[in-house]
Amino acid sequence: MELNGIKPAAGAKHAKRRVGRGIGSGLGKTAGRGHKGQKSRSGGYHKVGFEGGQMPLQRRLPKRGFKSALLKFNAEVTLGDLEKLAAAEVDVLSLKQAGLIAEIAKVVKVINTGTLTKAIKLTGIGATAGAKSAIEAAGGSLV
Incomplete structure (x- = not known):
């Protein structure tokens, strides 16, 4: 050429x-x-x-619906994501560093998707009722 x-x-x-x-x-x-x-x-x-x-x-x-501007500050993490994470203690900062949630996120919640076998201590992170029972069954805790 x-x-x-x-x-x-x-x-x-x-x-x-x-x-x-x-x-x-x-x-x-x-x-x-x-x-x-x-x-x-x-x-x-x-x-x-x-x-x-x-x-x-x-x-x-007609006008319909509403999308809250505050939703961008919320994030979800699955039990499967926590299983892959190589840490015994997890907080919002460690999830951001691992790339599991966006940097802008402020409120994080664990949802009951996937399985968790190891004990993990969650600090400053919420969880659904099913996820909470799964974390405690694996020997972990929510603080």
Whole structure:
């Protein structure tokens, strides 16, 4: 391969549409804008979602739902994740360092997914009822 032989892939480049360059080009006179009307004029257009004065779809539909901005500070850890973690004592900082939760997380909760066989002491971490019983059955504790 030579630098002077490099070409773009076939069909990757195409000629720019040159409007208003005579009748023979196929885009002369009205330049592909049709006759009259708002869209034929320079600067004439409408805002996104405008339906000619009819009540727009986004205003006809009811507002629904709510997503709390505080959810981004919550994180979940499974029992399977704790099993893989090579630590006897686990806190929020150690989970962040292990990459199991996001750096932004403040509230962490253990959920009952997977199995736990080793005893782990959890500090400052919550757990669901099923996860709590599984941790205590393995000889661990929640503080």
